[in-house]
Amino acid sequence: MLKVEPAVLSDDELLERYQRAAFDYFIENVNPENGLVADTSRPNSPASIAVVGFALSCYPIGVERGWMARDVAVKLTLAALRFFSTSRQGNGDEVTGHKGFYYHFLDMRTGLRVWRCELSMVDTALLISGMLVAGAYFSDDDGDEAEIRQLAEALYRRVDWRWAQGSSPTLRQGWKPKSGFLHYGWEGYNEATILYVLSMASPDNPTSDDSYEGWTATYQWENIYGYDVLYGGPLFMHQFSHAWIDFAGIRDAFMREKNSDYFENSRRSTYLHRDYARHNPYGYGGYDANLWGLSAGDGPGSFRASVQRQRRRFSGYAARGAPFGPDDGTIAPWSCLASLPFAPDICLAALRHLRDRYPEVIDNFRLPSGFNPTLANRRKFGRNGWVSEGHFGLDQGIVVMMIENHRSRLIWELMRSNPHIRRGLGRAGFSGGWLSKPASPASGGGDVA
Amino acid sequence: MSRDRTMATAFPVDRNDIELIRGAHPPLWKNPEPNGPYNLLVIGAGPAGLTAASEAANLGAKVALIERGLIGGTCINVGCIPSKAIIRTARLYADMRDAENLGGDTPDRLRIDFQRAMTRMRQIRQRISRADSAASVVSAGIDLYFGEARFSGPDEVTVAGKTLRFKKALVATGARPALPTIPGLTEAGYLSNETMFDLTECPKRLLVIGGGPLGCEAAQAFCLLGASVILVQREPMFLPGEERDAAQILSDALAREGVEVRLNTEAVAVRSEGGKKLADLVCDGDTMTVSVDEIITGIGRSPNVDGLDLENAGVAYDATGIKVDDYLRTTNPRIYAAGDVCLAYKFTHTAEATARIVVGNALFLGRRKLSELIIPWCTYTDPEIAHVGLYPTEARQNGIPVKTYTVLMHDVARAVMDGEEEGFAKIHVREGSDRILGATIVASHAGEMINAVSLAIKSGMGLHALADVIHPFPTQAQGIKMAGDAYRRTKLTSSWKHLAGRWLAWSRR
Numbered sequence: 001m002l003k004v005e006p007a008v009l010s011d012d013e014l015l016e017r018y019q020r021a022a023f024d025y026f027i028e029n030v031n032p033e034n035g036l037v038a039d040t041s042r043p044n045s046p047a048s049i050a051v052v053g054f055a056l057s058c059y060p061i062g063v064e065r066g067w068m069a070r071d072v073a074v075k076l077t078l079a080a081l082r083f084f085s086t087s088r089q090g091n092g093d094e095v096t097g098h099k100g101f102y103y104h105f106l107d108m109r110t111g112l113r114v115w116r117c118e119l120s121m122v123d124t125a126l127l128i129s130g131m132l133v134a135g136a137y138f139s140d141d142d143g144d145e146a147e148i149r150q151l152a153e154a155l156y157r158r159v160d161w162r163w164a165q166g167s168s169p170t171l172r173q174g175w176k177p178k179s180g181f182l183h184y185g186w187e188g189y190n191e192a193t194i195l196y197v198l199s200m201a202s203p204d205n206p207t208s209d210d211s212y213e214g215w216t217a218t219y220q221w222e223n224i225y226g227y228d229v230l231y232g233g234p235l236f237m238h239q240f241s242h243a244w245i246d247f248a249g250i251r252d253a254f255m256r257e258k259n260s261d262y263f264e265n266s267r268r269s270t271y272l273h274r275d276y277a278r279h280n281p282y283g284y285g286g287y288d289a290n291l292w293g294l295s296a297g298d299g300p301g302s303f304r305a306s307v308q309r310q311r312r313r314f315s316g317y318a319a320r321g322a323p324f325g326p327d328d329g330t331i332a333p334w335s336c337l338a339s340l341p342f343a344p345d346i347c348l349a350a351l352r353h354l355r356d357r358y359p360e361v362i363d364n365f366r367l368p369s370g371f372n373p374t375l376a377n378r379r380k381f382g383r384n385g386w387v388s389e390g391h392f393g394l395d396q397g398i399v400v401m402m403i404e405n406h407r408s409r410l411i412w413e414l415m416r417s418n419p420h421i422r423r424g425l426g427r428a429g430f431s432g433g434w435l436s437k438p439a440s441p442a443s444g445g446g447d448v449a
Numbered sequence: 450m451s452r453d454r455t456m457a458t459a460f461p462v463d464r465n466d467i468e469l470i471r472g473a474h475p476p477l478w479k480n481p482e483p484n485g486p487y488n489l490l491v492i493g494a495g496p497a498g499l500t501a502a503s504e505a506a507n508l509g510a511k512v513a514l515i516e517r518g519l520i521g522g523t524c525i526n527v528g529c530i531p532s533k534a535i536i537r538t539a540r541l542y543a544d545m546r547d548a549e550n551l552g553g554d555t556p557d558r559l560r561i562d563f564q565r566a567m568t569r570m571r572q573i574r575q576r577i578s579r580a581d582s583a584a585s586v587v588s589a590g591i592d593l594y595f596g597e598a599r600f601s602g603p604d605e606v607t608v609a610g611k612t613l614r615f616k617k618a619l620v621a622t623g624a625r626p627a628l629p630t631i632p633g634l635t636e637a638g639y640l641s642n643e644t645m646f647d648l649t650e651c652p653k654r655l656l657v658i659g660g661g662p663l664g665c666e667a668a669q670a671f672c673l674l675g676a677s678v679i680l681v682q683r684e685p686m687f688l689p690g691e692e693r694d695a696a697q698i699l700s701d702a703l704a705r706e707g708v709e710v711r712l713n714t715e716a717v718a719v720r721s722e723g724g725k726k727l728a729d730l731v732c733d734g735d736t737m738t739v740s741v742d743e744i745i746t747g748i749g750r751s752p753n754v755d756g757l758d759l760e761n762a763g764v765a766y767d768a769t770g771i772k773v774d775d776y777l778r779t780t781n782p783r784i785y786a787a788g789d790v791c792l793a794y795k796f797t798h799t800a801e802a803t804a805r806i807v808v809g810n811a812l813f814l815g816r817r818k819l820s821e822l823i824i825p826w827c828t829y830t831d832p833e834i835a836h837v838g839l840y841p842t843e844a845r846q847n848g849i850p851v852k853t854y855t856v857l858m859h860d861v862a863r864a865v866m867d868g869e870e871e872g873f874a875k876i877h878v879r880e881g882s883d884r885i886l887g888a889t890i891v892a893s894h895a896g897e898m899i900n901a902v903s904l905a906i907k908s909g910m911g912l913h914a915l916a917d918v919i920h921p922f923p924t925q926a927q928g929i930k931m932a933g934d935a936y937r938r939t940k941l942t943s944s945w946k947h948l949a950g951r952w953l954a955w956s957r958r
Contacts, residue, residue, distance in 0.1 A: 116735065179734030184685045184713065187693050187842075220692075220841045222853040222875070223935050231694075257850055257880070281859035281870060304705065309549040310868075313705040323857050324694040324873065326701045 011348055012407070016065075018337060018351070019403040021365035023062055025396035026055040031108050035080025038108060040369075041390035046105040046114045050123040052080055054397020056130030057244070057411060060137035061404045074144045077134045081151035084127075087111050091177055098175070100159035100205075102127060118174030118182060121164050125195035128156050129244045132421070136414040156420065161199035161207045169214030171195060171207065187218045189232045191240035193247075193262070193428075201424030212428040216254045224323060225275045227268040228260070233321020235273055235295040235335040236398070238266040242341070243401040245421060246412035249433025261433075267342040273335075274346055276322035283308040284329035285374035285385070289346075290353035293335035294320040294327055297395065298369035300386035307374055314372075329374035330386075334367040334395040340406040360384045369395050416440070454638025454721070456743055457647040465571035472575070472582035473519040473526070480594045483613045487513045488812060490606060490615035492598045492757070495522020497621035497788030497800035499581050504808045506590045513615070514591050515598040515608050522623050523642070523789070524797040525578050531646040532666055534573045536829055538566040539673035543706075543831065550868050561675040563651035570646065600762035603781055617783055617811040620764070620771060621804065622757065624789035627749035631658070633719040637726045639744040651675045652743035656728050658716050660687040662828040664747030665699060669830050671745075672708045679709040679739055681716055681730055688828060692841075695834045695891045698872060702832060719744065752790045769793075775818045776810050777803055785811050792819075799824050825903045827896035832858075832872040835899035838887025838906055841877055850880035854912065854932040858892050861931065863923035869893035874928040876902060876912060876936075883911035883936060894925055901929045912936045 009017070029038040029045075036047035037055045059073035087096035096102055096111050103113035104120040135152030138145040166172045171192070172181040196215060199207040222231050232238055241247075247262035255261050277292030284307065296319040304313050307329065314328045321327070336350040355362060361371045361384070369388040376385040404410050415421050417439045425435060461467045470476070489505045491498045494516035502514040519526050548555040579585075586593045596609030605614045626641035640648070642663060653676065657668040660682025668680040680703065686696040687703075704710045714732040721727070725740045752770035759765075764779045764786075765772045771779055771786040779786055785807040788800030802822055809815030825837035844851040859870040872891030878884055888902040905915050916933025920926055 118733070176734045179731075182713070182733055217845050218842050219845070220853055221851070221880070222855045223939060224855045224857075226935070226938065228852075228939070233694075233697075279857075279859060281857070304707070306549075309547075311547060311550075311705055313701065324697055326697070 015403050017365040019400055020067060022396040022399040023058055023067055025391055025393060026058055030076060032076060032079060034083040034111055035076055036106060036108055036111060037393055040392050047108050048105055048393060049102045050126040051393030051397060053127035053130030054393060056080060057133040058397060058400045060133060061400055061410060064410060074138060077148055078144055081131060081148060083111055084155055085151050099163050118176055120174050121171050122192050122195050125198050128198055129194055131155055132418055133411060133414055136418050157204050160205045161202050162205050165207050165211060169208060169210045171199060189219050189230045190237045193241040194244055196428055197421060197424035200427040201420040219254055221258055225272055227272050229268045229272060230265050233324055234319045235293055235339060238269045239338040239398055242266055243398055244411060244415050250430045250435050251432055252429040270339040270343040273322050282327060290350050291331060293332050294322045295332035295335040297332040298388035299330045300372050300375055330370045330372045332370050334399050338398040338402045340402050344406060361387055366391055455640050456650055456652060457640055457644045458649050460647050462647050462649060463571055465575040469575040469578050473521055473578050474595060475583050478595050480609050481592045483611055486614040486616055487511050488616055490613055490618040491621060493621035493623055494520040495621060495623045495788060496524050496797045497804040500801040501619050501804035501808050502591050503589050504805060505812060510812055512591045513594060513613050514586060515594045517597050520581050520583060521578050525574060527643045527646060529797055530577055531570050531574050533829055534570040535566060536670050538569060539670040540831060542673050563674055564649055566674060567649060597756060599758040603762050604783055619807050620786045620790055621788045622753040622790045624750040624752045624795055627751045629746050631716050631719055637719045637721045639746050641746055645745055653677060654741040656739060656741040656744045659747035661747055665828060665830050667745050667747060668708050669703055669706055672706050679711060681711045681714045683715045685713050691834060692889045695889055698891050699830055699834060750795055775820050777807050777819055794824055796826055823903055823907045825899045832891050832893050833895035835890045835895035837899055837903045840887060844886050851877050851886060852880045853877050854935045856928045856931040858928060861925055861928040863925045863927060874932055876932040878912050883913040885912055892925060898926050898929060901926060
């Protein structure tokens, strides 16, 4: 339970507690032997490569905030990088990755592919982004930090991004040994900007010049609820790439045409989610100006039930979005914090409302993947409705990073200095803003522990 | 025949079907004697053929119309009309089930009478077919022939032993379901749109292969009529080519109704076992087998070109149909084609529209073009999905900057009153102007609503002007006007607001 009444905490104190609680997820769920981090805190959870990417990005934050010693961060970071560097690659069984990409879920101990999951392009990009953060932050000359930089660079450079295009300009979402590339489409805007930036910047295996343009050709610029937005339904689509890259003031061809930028787009999309909850077209419990945020996350399970005499379908883990759905009344409370840099006022108001109205959802300042107040006292659910068990690494990672970007801009500043990021943005057609200024050297941060 | 080894009864199923045959292909029909060359000879009495024949005859042309099966073609007999009649009954059951939402009481025991639904469909089909019966065709002054038409030369056709000469001809023979390529499916037996309306009993477990319009409509309708339905779609979304958000809403709606939705899934093999059909489904390399009572395929349509001896007339064709130019002329300048046999857009309304073009171009030296048509279409699921004009992706690929004005149906008062608030109206305009490029509407009555946008595009009306069109309140079509209102609001720039504020302040002095 909460030990201090958050109402008396300042905004920064409040954020510090939520950020620290989210950060501790990684310490609690990492395998120090190989640096892999569990996808969720549930028993027997495998590792998720994206969660490792978030963990690698969060360790520098932990060092800067004084939550972990620099040498501990170095050790965990090196464990992960050495593991990925030495793990088996290939197109057969009993491997960790292929063509420099990695399978989405890995065994926490052996690091081998589990669940017959896919080789994931976007999750690999999130992992590589974490490696690049580590490479940018650990700038000391000592052997371990030099090895971090060397391994991060090597692991990025060996990814065969061009192979992942298949026979089309756009990148494929995934690949499986038996069936080859998944034919899921990448239609419309989503979280993949960082994937394209990294892939286009690759010194050795870049995607073709038309890849980013091929993707942005599917964008749809819409006026919804009075906001001009590049639509992406779930909020995480407006947050994940932004955790690493500060898109404020820099524009690609699409945003130049629309006289906007992706940071502003995320701000508007955050407000759009809030307005959707105000509309609450399906009459879900709790939705209002301070309870909003649909995203990808855990859900109450697959079943149908009547809500306000209307037939509704509920889902387990799914990507939920506004305003076109799907929406089953499940709120992703972490998604409000992940929008903090874009719209701090409404995000902080939502955070305080959550504590006041649904304190049972918060586990010592740590937020669950989802909760559904509509299901209060229905079916097998109790008076709190459905609340996701345990915690998910992705949610905790994005919370740590976006709070930090809001507070100190640490990750954004580190990545601004990264030549690969700058080159990738340039090749994707971004210009202006901070890109028009020379890169400042990475801060590297001193040990405050 | 795909009917074999299925639950479908042989056609005609009941007295309604017998009546339909009497009107649409009278058993004792005697073909007329050809008398000199025809101004227009039409092969196929579906929507395109009937439209062309009646328009030409009405203008005084000497017209022959040849049909080998039933007058009315796919639309009346095995297409739009029977399917939408069944969908109406399915919606009734959905409303009965959801009666509480509409302020009523759901019956304690909702018994679904499948047979009655199918009988109603056959009654309606027979009634609508009467408008185009053989007798009414003849009374319009058209020489009606029944039989297989074959070109015997560049300007003549033989049918039932008679040779008919023509100045101009129109091939409007339509299309039929493509033969499935799934190993074992033919042997196990399957239904297509040509046979599924001959069912008299609802299959308990039904596999629908293909998530295009036919597959989605059939899956939802049969689900609401009591079948346990699995819908497999090879692509990652239903209705490929349609907007992502529209397909998403449809996918959610189908799942909510209880359809077992399987995207990215391909049926790779079918076999019979113990009176059941077993289908192997593959998703991302993983295989699973489902056991069902019946299978409906909704994948692809093949043009009806076989047996016409098109080679004798010098008319080129391939697997996609007869090759036509923008004036709908084939490689034989005397011969035109219209409708499903030559078009990518296989709809009744495009068949009729192209037939009208052919009458003008073939008989009156007209120069109307296929590419000038504004073609809307609609998938009649609930909610319906209707589209006209360009998609944003198409516009962007052509270098046209595009902006979409979106109105959610849950903001449309009448939709809320009707309990039909799912969906949206999206109108795409050229960025920086109010020129309407296209629209997609997802709504319970999207097929009705899209007409306003088609009219606006056809008449060159912009979205700004559309906002000035007074719509009766409350109607669901108000959603279209609301998109116009949204456009107008964005034009109220801050400088305009500033000027207006100063003017109003001055007015108060």
